[in-house]
Amino acid sequence: MSLLVEFLQKLLKKLNKYKMKIVQITLAIIISAMIMSCNQNKEKVENTTQELTTIFPKGEKGSNDLFTGNAYPTALVEADSIYNTLVGNVYFEPGARSNWHSHPAGQILIITDGIGYHQIEGKPIEIIKKGDVVKCPPNVKHWHGASADVGLQQLYVIPNIDKGIVKWNEAVTDEQYSINNSNQ
């Protein structure tokens, strides 16, 4: 009889182990599902921070005569005699850039999000990014736009517009746009 008891005990233990395994497997599945769910949340956060922050309406696509790729310029302060200053925003999609151009009284660029390039004629490309403020001297040919992979949100301030606003030139070629031309 003691053999029977021993057998029963062993059988119950096995059953229990089996039950335990089922519980363990269920636990593992639930925990995995929850970890995946948590990770999905984290991924969403990371994606959100990778998107550019928009402050102003995107506006209409800029003319192909002035921009290469998809650039969206929006005037914020139109020319007037009191402030003597023009302010606007441009959203450049990745790869988009302005033509070469110059400003009789210079220009100030304020980068509010993303990564882009700015180049003064004859100098290497500078990398510009969120928080940067760039001064472009009067009557100097330059271009600016997004990096190849990340877009650019930038404000521009054109001071002293009584001296003139902008003189447009030719498009920036793919070769000129190449980051191989960069100083960073």
Add this chain to the structure above:
Amino acid sequence: MSLLVEFLQKLLKKLNKYKMKIVQITLAIIISAMIMSCNQNKEKVENTTQELTTIFPKGEKGSNDLFTGNAYPTALVEADSIYNTLVGNVYFEPGARSNWHSHPAGQILIITDGIGYHQIEGKPIEIIKKGDVVKCPPNVKHWHGASADVGLQQLYVIPNIDKGIVKWNEAVTDEQYSINNSNQ
């Protein structure tokens, strides 16, 4: 003897139930911890979207002689003779505001995030928020700052600084700051 087997079987079942309960309790604790952890992540996301987007370094707290509450002005373009323009950023914590002041050649405010107030002397308070651009005419007393509950991130552009930059006046009282004074 069969009674003993029965007793042993019952005891083992009880022990198993007890084990199962321990497993269930452990499972419940683990799942609760993971749910809390997931919720904490979500809370962080929600807090992040509620927090203001910072573009520039916060900088040092502005003088109590010029601001009420916690305001953090940062110069971005210092006065120079070429651009004839001053650009800067101010982060106002909720409730913070500038003193009354005026600009000989006016000022342009560009709100990059948050909610705040702007008031020209003798007119009702205007509510200003992310994406707004406000022109403040030359030689007109005004003040600007955050709303009582939400902070304000704002760029300022002072054009034509050859005419002067700013004339500071008295603090904005709590009564003047009151939103009851608003037009919205």
